[in-house]
């Protein structure tokens with residue numbers, strides 16, 4: 001099976017932020033969720049993959065093609081959905097679609113019309129008058145109508161009501177039933193990823209924390225809840241992050257087997273959610289409530 005995205009030692013520096021040494025291979029046929037706190041560099045990374053931001057160092061290839069040299073061929077195979085407005089505000093939905101469609105050799109008008117109806121997109125409404133959720137639905141309808149092999153989505157569910165969000169996740173799962181299709185999906189909503197992602201890429205402060213199969217994460221991490229008397233200096237070292245309260249502590253252990261050996265008789269051991277993994281990894285060991 002081939003990789004749809006390969007990133008090799010990417011670096012990008014801004015005044016107050018640096019994305020550092022990001023390497024990643026994403027296999028085709030899967031949904032990969034990109035998570036990280038505000039300002040971690042998710043949008044910067046996505047824009048680099050889209051060719052909208054240039055890395056200072058490193059290489060990016062999509063579908064085995066260098067993204068500098070083969071931009072048009074690559075772009076025609078990508079569907080991009082973001083909450084930034086990338087359309088002409090003064091045009092109507094129908095006019096904008098008419099401009100976009102000819103760029104794609106695999107454009108399928110019937111598919112577009114199907115999604116226009118399903119998403120209740122008003123063809124005569126100007127882009128500027130669409131709600132945030134409607135703009136995302138329009139982007140999604142476009143992305144799904146040109147036979148994109150890779151959907152790249154930057155926080156696509158952030159402006160959506162819960163009912164449509166659920167429907168969209170179902171649509172995405174259906175989309176990758178064709179095993180050649182892949183999705184990269186950045187979000188703050190880890191429950192969306194609990195539901196549909198195969199792989200999770202976690203970045204924090206411009207650095208890669210992990211790129212793992214979602215199932216592997218539950219085998220790797222352990223959430224421990226117990227009384228504070230357990231926490232001496234050596235025990236603290238077992239934790240990636242600890243949250244202490246008057247009643248006790250909750251902490252994330254990065255080596256599940258070791259954690260279970262140590263805590264199985266004197267504390268509660270649970271499988272952490274993605275949100276808990278993210279929370280404790282970002283906060284480290286200084287959380288007190």
Ligand SMILES: Nc1ncnc2c1ncn2[C@@H]1O[C@H](COP(=O)(O)OP(=O)(O)OP(=O)(O)O)[C@@H](O)[C@H]1O
Pocket residue numbers: 014015016017036037038039040041042043044045
């Ligand atoms: N063009 C730019 N010039 C200078 N700094 C920038 C630029 N673009 C992004 N940054 C900075 O880079 C950092 C990472 O931003 P980015 O938007 O990639 O994060 P993010 O993980 O997508 O965050 P969020 O979850 O809040 O959307 C931020 O500190 C941001 O201010």
